[in-house]
Amino acid sequence: MRIEKTYRQLEDTEEVHIYDITEEELYRQVPQEYDMFYTPFEKTLNYLSNDLDIFVPIDDGNDFIIHRLGLSALTRGKIKQSDVAGRLLSKTSPGFYQVLKEPLKEVYETHETKNMRFYYHFNEKLARFSNVKVVYDMEKIILVSDHRDNRGTSLTVSDDGKYDEKANLIEYFSQTGSYYKINDRYSWTQGIYNIINRAREPNDEYYNIIFDLVIPEDRPLIDKLLKELDRGRVNYETIIRIKTDDGILKYIEANLYSKFDEDGHLLSRYGLFKDVSTDSTRKMTRPVDFLLKGFKNSKKLALLIDPLSVKHYEFSEGFYNLVEENPETYHHSRKIIENIVEESIQCKIKELVKGERDELSERVTYNVHGDENHQKIAEIYLERFEFGETTHSIGFITDVTEDRKKQQELMEANEHQTILIKEVHHRVKNNLQVLNSFLNLEKRAYKNKPNIIIDHMQSRLSSLAILHEKTYNTTDFKNINLKEYIVDQDGQLRSLIGLRDGIEFESEVDGDLNLSIEVITPLLLVIDELTMNAIKHAFPDKSAPNKKITKKITKLDNETAELILRDNGVGIEDPSAITKNLGCEIIKNLTKQLDGKIELFQHENGTGYRLTFPITMEHTIEG
Known part of the structure; x- marks a missing residue:
């Protein structure tokens, strides 16, 4: 609160300009300290056009006991006579005590009537003024006030002392x-x-x-x-x-x-x-319709005028689009709050209705017609303010359902991209570890046959290179088409070994056989080992014609597939001997990793392997 005083000599009137008085300065609730006798003609005083404030001097005129306040003061403070009578002015109304203590003491000491004029300013605008006579009578100080409102309404003081426009x-x-x-x-x-x-x-x-x-x-x-x-x-x-x-x-x-x-x-x-x-x-006489018309083409943004009132509300089209109601038949009710999913926001809106908070800005989830399966996301802003004894509110709602969905999809895409990067790193690390293990084993087994080690490693590296190349840009590691990989694998084997040793590679694969990366990785390595095993043992005569290795991969049912790999070589005289070599041990380990079952069989022209394996395995990702 700020006070400025001016003395008008011609009118013999002291003018007091009061700026932005706060609620706490206007009235404080304090206990009664003195008993006050009944004021004669109290009922009659209530019908006077002027207000009468009566004070009893105390402490040699340095403070004053409130005997009664005029009706305007009671109305402005929303209080009763019993709330102020018998209290000290300095404690009950510190602001007015600061303004009145000097003129009241002056009249108390001189017993001469004093003319005053009070101006009340809010936001630097004159809101109200009062012509006051300060009179000493019956050992009391009486203020006779004639109030004038410059805005055509009662003076309103908000919590921050600002006149709310x-x-x-x-x-x-x-x-x-x-x-x-x-x-x-x-x-x-x-x-x-x-x-x-x-x-x-x-x-x-x-x-x-x-x-x-x-x-x-x-x-x-x-x-x-x-x-x-x-x-x-x-x-x-x-x-x-x-x-x-x-x-x-x-x-x-x-x-x-x-x-x-x-x-x-x-x-x-x-x-x-x-x-x-x-x-x-x-439509031509209500200004609100011109305002709402400005939001007519906006189905995502809604203007809410007095949304906390169930009688006097006005909403733009966007609100009805959000709640999916017909504006002609819609009846506003506070039950609409129950369709908000977040209970904490429900509570905040109820606090706003009760006047326990002044504004709210939240993102809410709304069940359209109470249906949990039909939800919309909205950003809502509501502000509540009082004008005299009238409560008003204004707000905006923005339907961000689609924006939120796109944002969520983007977040999920970023999260998925992070997972894919982890997936690739994980696969590369594991496969390099597998290759390193195989290399260490073969260095000991074929330390005098480096060409075998080189052939095996080239084959394995080629298969894994195919796998990484094809999965590099994929977003689905659970449904990888096997046929494309086998065709490319045959092409690599033909380039590395087929042309050199005169061996043909033929494959037949079900076109709809899709495998997860957990299955396809060990499967390609098994095929590599079986192929290298056949090359090593089936064709001892490098000059023999028409050498061929064939593969057939088919679905047995929705859960299992079968690989048949055959060669047209010399066959195996002692199957028990070959099952003990290093290549077969590697094949067994890979088959176990594949959770499959493998068996060796002889046929009329050569040797074959039958491998059954599951189409799907649990998909896991490690960091």
Whole structure:
């Protein structure tokens, strides 16, 4: 709070400019310290056009006990006489004590009446002013105040001490307005003038400018509701029809409230009006429709005007697109909150409704019509603010379902790419370890036959090179077509050995046989070993013609496949002897890794192997 003082000599008036007073400076709840006697004519004082604040000097005029406050002060602070009577001004209202302590003490000491004028500024704009006479009478200090509102409404103080101007914007666009009636004088918000299509006039504070426009047919309804409210009814809701000065008939929803003191005497009246006209001119007279029209072509972004109100809400098309409701039949209800998946956000919205928080900005998951299988993702912003005794809200909703889906797909793609890189590194490492093991074994077994070691390693390296080349750009390591690999493997064997030794390689593979990389890697190495074993033992005569090695790989069922590898060589005289050599030991180990079963068989022209193996194995990835 900031205070500036000026003395107007010609008027003999001290002016006090008060800037941005906060709620805490305006009123603090403190315990009563002194008993106060009843004020005579208390009921009569409530009907005076001026406010009377009565203070009892204490401590030689350095502080003051509050005897009573005027009705305007009580209304602004939303308090009762019993909340302030018998308290020290310095403790109950530190802000006003700072403003009043010097003039009150001066009047206490001189007993001379003092003229003052108070100006209340919020956001550097004049919101309200009061002409005050400070009088010493009956050993008390009495402030007689005539309040004037520069904005046509009661003074509103927000938590941060700033006058909230959002209400004027909301009232303008939603065609709503409100009034207060205190001490038989009205304060009208700007929204009322938007509804009745005219500017503010000086005498508007002395009569009900809405009721005076009611058409004759609805006049009995006005008389009825006023009688009901005067008899103690605290709330009355109805629809009335008015005809504006420019001849437009409007339907107005009226929500009227009365406030009574502890003895049942009327203290003040408050009303909220909303233009709910449905005639053909509605779209031309309601500013909110022009605003909402700006969002007409946006099905992803929605403007929400007063979304916390179940009566006076206005939503753009995007909201109905998100919740998949027909705007003509939709009835706004707080049950819609139950369709939000996140319970924590449900709680935050309920806190917003109750006034326990001022704003909310969250990403929510929404079950359309409560269906968990039909969800949408939305970013929601809601802000709640009060204007007098009226609560308003505004918000935006953005449907980010598709964007979120694309973002999730991108995240999953990045994650999958990371997994693929790990997969490739893992396979390369394992295969190099396998090749290194085979090389160490053969160095000991064929230390005097380096050509055999070289042939074997070239064959293995060629098969693994094919495997890595074909899987380099793949995204699916579980469904690799085997036929393409075998064709390429035959081509490599033909280049490395076939042309040199005169051996032909022929293969027949089921075209729809797809294997995981866990299966295809050891299978190719088994085929390499069987092929090299056949080359070594089946064709001792390098000059013999028509040498051939054939492969046939078929699916036996949905879980098992079979490999038949044959040569047309010299055959095996002692099968038990060949099964003990190093090549066969490697084949056995690879078959075990493949979780398969292999057997040797003789046929009319040469030797063959039958290998059965599972089509699928558990897919694992190591870092």
